[in-house]
Amino acid sequence: MAVHIFEPETYYSTLGSHPPVLEVDPGDTVSTTTVDAGGGDRNGDFCGVSGNPQTGPFAVRGAEPGDTLVVKIDRLWPNRPNGFTRAQIAPNVVDFGYEPAFDDTVDRAWWSLDLETGVARLSTPRNRVGGIKLPLKPMLGCFGVAPERGQAISTATSGPNGGNMDYRGFVEGVTVYFPVFVEGALFHLGDGHAVQGDGEIVGTGIETSMDVTFTLDLVRGHSISWPRAEDDRYIMAVGNVRPLDQAVQHATTELIRWLCGGYGLTEREAHLLLGQCIRYEVGNVYDPAYTMVAKVEKSLLAPFN
Numbered sequence: 001m002a003v004h005i006f007e008p009e010t011y012y013s014t015l016g017s018h019p020p021v022l023e024v025d026p027g028d029t030v031s032t033t034t035v036d037a038g039g040g041d042r043n044g045d046f047c048g049v050s051g052n053p054q055t056g057p058f059a060v061r062g063a064e065p066g067d068t069l070v071v072k073i074d075r076l077w078p079n080r081p082n083g084f085t086r087a088q089i090a091p092n093v094v095d096f097g098y099e100p101a102f103d104d105t106v107d108r109a110w111w112s113l114d115l116e117t118g119v120a121r122l123s124t125p126r127n128r129v130g131g132i133k134l135p136l137k138p139m140l141g142c143f144g145v146a147p148e149r150g151q152a153i154s155t156a157t158s159g160p161n162g163g164n165m166d167y168r169g170f171v172e173g174v175t176v177y178f179p180v181f182v183e184g185a186l187f188h189l190g191d192g193h194a195v196q197g198d199g200e201i202v203g204t205g206i207e208t209s210m211d212v213t214f215t216l217d218l219v220r221g222h223s224i225s226w227p228r229a230e231d232d233r234y235i236m237a238v239g240n241v242r243p244l245d246q247a248v249q250h251a252t253t254e255l256i257r258w259l260c261g262g263y264g265l266t267e268r269e270a271h272l273l274l275g276q277c278i279r280y281e282v283g284n285v286y287d288p289a290y291t292m293v294a295k296v297e298k299s300l301l302a303p304f305n
Contacts, residue, residue, distance in 0.1 A: 001027040001215075008032060011039070011053035015144050015163055015188050016152030020059035023184070029215045030058060033079060034190045037141070037207040042079040052142045052155035052164060052191040059184030060216050067180040068219040069145055069187060075213035076138045076172040078194050083111050083120070083208030090286050093201045111206050113194055120195050120206055134195050140212075141166045141191035141205060144227070148181035155191070157288040158240035162227050164191065165240060165291040166200040167283035170229070177219075177228040187216060199285040226254040229293075236295040238283070244290045248280065251294035259296075263304045273300065 006022050024030065032055055035041045039050045047053055063069060087109045088100065110123045113136065122132040142155050144162020158165045162178050170176065178185070189212065193205025227238040237258060239250030255278070259270040277300055283291025 001025075001029065003029045003031065006030055006032040008055045011035060011047050011049040011055065011190070012188065013049050013051040013053055013155050014152035015054065015146055015155065015161060017146045017150055017182055017186060018057055020057050020184060020186060023059040023061060024216055025061050026216065026218045029074065029213060031211070031213040034192050034210045034212055036083065036209050037191050037204065040209060042209045044080070054142065054155060054188035054190040056188040057146060057186035058216065059186055060218060061184070062220070063180050063185040063218055064183060065148070065181055066221065066223045067185070068222050068224050069178045069180050069185040070217040070219060071143075071176045071178065071187065072215040072217070073140065073170070073172050073174050073176070073212070074215055075211070076140065076192070077211055078113050078115060078136070078138060078192070078208045079211045080209055081113050081115060082123070083113055083194050083206040085109050085111065085204045085206050086202040087125075089201050090203055093199065093285055111194070113206070113208065136194050137168070137171060138210065139168050139193050139196060139205070140170045140189055141193050141196070141200070143170075143187070143189035143191075145178045145180060145188070146182045146186035158284065158291060159289060160226055160240070163240065163289075164287055165227070165238060165283045166196065166205070166287070167238065167281070167291055167293055168196050168198060169231070169236065169281065169293065174229055174231045177224060179224050179226075189214070199282045201286060203286045224254070225257070226250050228254065228258060230298075234279075234295040234297055235301075236293050239292045239294075240289045242288060242290050244285065244292060247290045247292035248294070251280075251292045252278070255294045255296065259301070263301050265304055
């Protein structure tokens with residue numbers, strides 16, 4: 001299995017059937033970088049594209065529609081000592097008519113990132129002594145594959161092909177699965193967050209550029225409907241759509257399919273188990289499509305392996 005070092009020069013603000021920047025074999029590993037959501041690189045220079053610019057796409061030899069792309073996030077860490085966030089919670093996640101009484105006019109807040117100690121500190125507006133200091137938990141906000149029928153879907157939103165899901169569980173060590181819609185799969189990634197709360201309720205995490213290492217593989221002839229993921233503790237299914245209740249439906253149904261098709265549970269067993277043990281976590285509730293994650297602990301599935 002080869003290891004590829006890739007320095008991006010071109011970025012896209014859509015996930016689509018763009019010319020691949022690199023073709024790899026199943027099982028290969030890629031080390032590369034991403035820029036921040038505004039197009040800023042590790043030096044703070046503008047890459048020429050804004051709106052969650054994507055590194056890639058990366059083509060996997062032999063990938064065909066109906067396969068599943070496997071993406072293992074091997075390493076993910078900021079590569080510069082600062083990042084930014086918006087400074088106000090989105091109106092759609094607070095009560096109608098609520099008006100915040102801010103004592104400043106800040107639209108964007110800047111954070112210092114201590115990459116050695118793994119801590120983010122609010123820089124502007126002024127952070128009170130003992131104020132906002134957060135442990136880094138880097139994640140990928142937007143990544144996925146090219147959609148079907150030649151579409152190019154904005155990195156502002158998400159769908160069955162992935163995209164701007166902003167789920168804080170997409171961290172180092174997680175394996176994510178995407179349905180393949182086009183030859184080569186065409187994997188894109190970007191929008192790294194040093195920290196983010198559930199829902200991305202201010203419309204950003206702490207946006208920064210990242211060093212990323214990932215491994216690409218294939219499950220041939222196996223089709224899934226929505227992105228899936230797993231870590232050491234959970235298996236997860238993702239629904240990306242608005243309204244939120246429909247995202248719940250997609251995530252729940254995909255998790256049922258995984259339990260039955262991947263773990264051998266009967267439909268009745270899956271319904272009974274999830275009825276008591278399912279856990280839900282919200283991804284993005286800011287963008288055009290919302291993201292809901294349905295998950296269940298792997299330890300509960302041991303009797304079915």
